[in-house]
Amino acid sequence: MTTKTSQLSKRLINSARTDSKRIHITPRLNGWAIRKEGSLRALKVVSDQYKAIEIAQTYVENGLVSKIIVHSKNGEFRTAK
């Protein structure tokens, strides 16, 4: 393992410890799931991505989370404010 990838391994192990201040919006067969990082269950599943972002934003406004990550079907993602 090179120095660069050994460093990557350390970073990934650290990242895997989860950050409960992040909320993920992921596609489902029947809509979009809103889930706090680290949790195995979705808080809610809604039919529309924009609706999911709106709901996630209320968690940010209430100070429960600080970052919203919106995932796409093909494994890409973006952050939403």
Add this chain to the structure above:
Amino acid sequence: MAFTKNLFINCPFDDDYYPLLRPLLFTAIYCDLKPQISETKDGDDIRIRQIQELIENSKFSIHDLSRIEPKSSGDLPRFNMPLELGIDLGCKRYLLKAKRCLILEAERYRYKEVISDLSGQDISCHENDPMLMIKAVRDWIYKLRTFKNKPENYTVIWDKYNEFIYDYDKDMKAENLNTDRIWEIPFTELVDHMAKWIKTNKRNITNVKKLKR
């Protein structure tokens, strides 16, 4: 190598297939299997011999036939995947190995037009969708009923996969590595990273559950 946990993966190794290969690998590791991929370790190795050894040493295998058609008009079809599937079926039959395999396709029943003799095998369709890839692999592992711990629901693995991809992208970029290029790091290394991430993540969730009790 632990035969009972090894999973031989027979699929294309190119950038186009990478968005499907990653969830396939992640699901296998999440469900406690050890992916085995043919990588050139020694320039003198005869590749087919290496593939035969991997197949012989793997109880499980996944063969994705979704990319056997020519890449563009004028190209020839790709025969590596059907060839390796044939070696695996032969290994099961002639070495009398207790092997189980999953055959994947992009479209349901398309294989019947080109390899109709496969009828009766366990064939699933992923529609080139990473989430359906996770569902197909997870459901197959569940149906095997080989492991003490039943795999989580496919939505849990899909969510965890997305979490991993977020961390992987962020951490690869921090090391000036490109996440979209399939050969940026060797497969064995990607598998190691996934395994460590999953182990740490599962342990973390167990600890959180204990604290909540």
